[in-house]
Amino acid sequence: MAAGLAADAWIHWRFAPDMAPGPHAPGGTIAGDDLFRAQAIAAALAGLLVLVIANRWTYAIAFLVAASAAGAVLLYYSVDFGRLGPIPRMYDPAWSSDKTISLSGEVVAALAALAGFLTFRAPERHRATSSSR
Incomplete structure (x- = not known):
């Protein structure tokens, strides 16, 4: 799980x-660029949290960070929403x-989280x- 979050952080x-x-x-x-840096920091912190404090809360955080990033990459690969409020147009139909x-x-x-x-x-x-006394 931490390795997957590290890969996410590194690429972002x-x-x-x-x-x-x-x-x-x-x-x-x-x-x-600020969104990508924020995702990188969130993924790195979630990975560290799971390594240091493995509990239901840190697994939940890791899941939310990883699943939201996976959803975003698939969504912005498939659909051109244009600008969504303060989020810029992130559509990128090219795969690499x-x-x-x-x-x-x-x-x-x-999945691991x-x-x-x-x-x-x-x-x-x-x-x-008290009964064992």
Whole structure:
């Protein structure tokens, strides 16, 4: 799971400069490079959280980060929404090996996080009972 999130973070961070808005970008939109950097940071933090504190909450966070990124790459590959409020037009119908790496990492991370969330059991705490005295 952490490796999938690391792949997601690496690809997004590497391509962030390519997503910078052009000189004629409409005002009021979030810059594409900022969105890519935010996704990279979110994926890196989610991966670290799962490595350091593995519990239902961190699995849920990892799932949301990975699944939302996988959904976005597939959606913006398939559909040209144009600008959505403050989100710039992100349509990109071209496929590349980098998208394959990113999507593979996101899907693996999302599935692993979902499995972790559904199967996580907190360690039982041993208590001395009054009947054992």
